[in-house]
Amino acid sequence: AQSVTQLGSHVSVSEGALVLLRCNYSSSVPPYLFWYVQYPNQGLQLLLKYTSAATLVKGINGFEAEFKKSETSFHLTKPSAHMSDAAEYFCAVSESTGGGSQGNLIFGKGTKLSVKP
Amino acid sequence: DADVTQTPRNRITKTGKRIMLECSQTKGHDRMYWYRQDPGLGLRLIYYSFDVKDINKGEISDGYSVSRQAQAKFSLSLESAIPNQTALYFCATSEPGPRGYTFGSGTRLTVV
Numbered sequence: 175a176q177s178v179t180q181l182g183s184h185v186s187v188s189e190g191a192l193v194l195l196r197c198n199y200s201s202s203v204p205p206y207l208f209w210y211v212q213y214p215n216q217g218l219q220l221l222l223k224y225t226s227a228a229t230l231v232k233g234i235n236g237f238e239a240e241f242k243k244s245e246t247s248f249h250l251t252k253p254s255a256h257m258s259d260a261a262e263y264f265c266a267v268s269e270s271t272g273g274g275s276q277g278n279l280i281f282g283k284g285t286k287l288s289v290k291p
Numbered sequence: 292d293a294d295v296t297q298t299p300r301n302r303i304t305k306t307g308k309r310i311m312l313e314c315s316q317t318k319g320h321d322r323m324y325w326y327r328q329d330p331g332l333g334l335r336l337i338y339y340s341f342d343v344k345d346i347n348k349g350e351i352s353d354g355y356s357v358s359r360q361a362q363a364k365f366s367l368s369l370e371s372a373i374p375n376q377t378a379l380y381f382c383a384t385s386e387p388g389p390r391g392y393t394f395g396s397g398t399r400l401t402v403v
Binding site for chain 2: 208220264278281
């Protein structure tokens with residue numbers, strides 16, 4: 175069964191510092207991987223996705239993530255945090271092969287990012 | 292108009308009451324989903340539908356039912372609401388393949 179683990183339910187960084195949000199996945203087949211962002215009182219918005227092309231994926235708002243099969247990881251990074259990056263971030267995995275539930279996303283528990291002035 | 296619209300945005304209801312949460316989409320997607328979000332638990336799948344005639348239970352379907360009235364409409368019902376169903380509920384749509392979901396803005400449900 176697929177699963178996603180996000181290390182750290184809350185991460186705090188200073189403005190201008192590196193953002194690193196960790197995500198490890200478990201999947202018996204090659205996965206598709208996603209990062210979503212949720213701003214307060216809003217729905218989830220897709221940041222970026224990995225679909226077996228380039229292992230380094232660039233997303234919106236300066237975020238990127240690298241797929242590392244050997245580490246079963248898909249960590250999200252941003253070189254320089256901005257106050258507007260404060261939000262909750264969710265990593266998600268889905269199956270890449272056929273099956274009744276193909277395409278269903280399994281979400282991690284989320285990481286809240288705080289950015290200090 | 293939003294691609295995925297959920298109504299109501301907020302609702303307070305009493306234990307034992309029946310309540311329906313509605314979702315409509317203009318994306319033209321066949322696949323629709325209902326998730327609930329609880330603090331510290333992330334999003335958990337309640338039900339999903341791959342087309343009008345295809346309804347499937349998700350991870351936490353007990354106490355919930357759904358209706359797919361049309362390609363664009365997918366409703367979630369709580370037949371007899373209980374306090375531990377207090378949560379933020381999201382509807383989402385997708386196309387087949389690894390394209391991710393489009394989410395609605397959510398319905399915040401409180402059962403007292």
